Amino acid sequence: xxxxxxxxxxxxxxxxPVFLIGFMGAGKSSVARRLARLCKISSLDLxxxxxxxxxxxxxxxxxxDGEATFREMxxxxxxxxxxxxxxxxxxCGGGIVTTDEAMAALKELGHAVLLEVDVDEAASRISDRxxxxxxQDLEAARQLCEARSxxxxxxxxxxxxxRGKDIFTVTCEVRDALEKEGxxxxxxL
Ligand code: S3P
Numbered sequence: 001x002x003x004x005x006x007x008x009x010x011x012x013x014x015x016x017p018v019f020l021i022g023f024m025g026a027g028k029s030s031v032a033r034r035l036a037r038l039c040k041i042s043s044l045d046l047x048x049x050x051x052x053x054x055x056x057x058x059x060x061x062x063x064x065d066g067e068a069t070f071r072e073m074x075x076x077x078x079x080x081x082x083x084x085x086x087x088x089x090x091x092c093g094g095g096i097v098t099t100d101e102a103m104a105a106l107k108e109l110g111h112a113v114l115l116e117v118d119v120d121e122a123a124s125r126i127s128d129r130x131x132x133x134x135x136q137d138l139e140a141a142r143q144l145c146e147a148r149s150x151x152x153x154x155x156x157x158x159x160x161x162x163r164g165k166d167i168f169t170v171t172c173e174v175r176d177a178l179e180k181e182g183x184x185x186x187x188x189l
Contacts, residue, residue, distance in 0.1 A: 012039035014087035017110035018183060019078075021155060023145045024094040024135045025122025025163055026115035027170055032091035033173040035142070039184065043089040046096070050077050053179070054122045058093075062133040075102040081130050082109035093132065097151040106155040112181045113174055114156035118163050157181070 020028040036043035046162060047058050050073050054061065061070045081090050090110075096102050106112045117125075119142045126135060135141050139188060153159070158177040162170045173177050178184035 010079055012041055012184050013112075014041055014089070014178075015183055017082045018089045018178060019082075019083075019096075019106055019110050019112040019150045020115060021096055021106065021112050021114035021152060022094065022162075023117050023119065023122055023148065023152075024118075024123045024132055024141070026094070026114055026117040027125065027167055028091035028094075029170050030176045031115065031174055034167055035089050035174055038171060039175060040087060042086055042146070043091070043183075044081055045161060046074065046077055046081065047082060051177050053077065057131070059131055059133055067133075071099045071102070075099050075105065078102050078105045079109065087094060089177065095148075097148055097155050102121065103151065103155055111157045111173045113153045114152050114159045115170065115174075116152075116159060116161045116163065121163060126171045130151045133177065 002092075010069070020032050022028055032043040032045065035041070050061075051057055054073065056064070058070065059177060061073065077092075078096065079089065079093065090108075096106065119138065123135075123138055123141070124130065129135050134144060158174075158181060160170060160173045160177060167171075175184060179186075
């Protein structure tokens with residue numbers, strides 16, 4: 001008798017790119033990596049992709065060329081990764097929603113999942129704030145997060161609340177939301 005394949009022995013695939021969005025410290029990069037490992041799909045971190053493309057750290061781009069130049073690079077990078085042949089889980093920088101160009105790409109070229117976070121919790125999750133030019137001061141970060149909130153929700157096709165949850169729990173919730181939306185599909189081995 002041929003039994004039902006166990007859940008963890010299955011291969012999954014994405015029908016479109018998935019963009020993890022949300023404020024700094026929401027866990028986007030960790031969740032993307034965990035989800036990729038769990039479902040045997042590919043993931044990519046947009047900040048790392050940009051750093052490799054321009055051979056500079058994000059903090060250097062901010063310091064040398066300013067935020068506006070970084071945002072142009074970010075929107076361009078988003079379109080490039082969305083056009084890659086194999087749809088991937090892409091963890092985006094927290095400010096991806098600040099330009100109209102990137103907003104349009106988030107809505108048109110894939111499925112954006114918002115990881116909601118509390119700024120105090122986000123601060124405790126970030127080990128190295130020096131690499132994040134826009135998360136130097138807690139009060140300023142709180143205001144920035146609040147100012148972006150409407151745009152995060154406008155871009156998001158799914159929302160997962162990360163407050164008080166560990167990375168594995170959030171990853172499973174993202175996986176379940178994507179499966180329900182028909183973005184993540186099971187393929188028996
Ligand atoms: C930014 C978030 C950072 C990085 C850059 C700007 C932001 O990414 O893109 O420092 O404007 O919120 P993470 O959200 O991965 O920290």
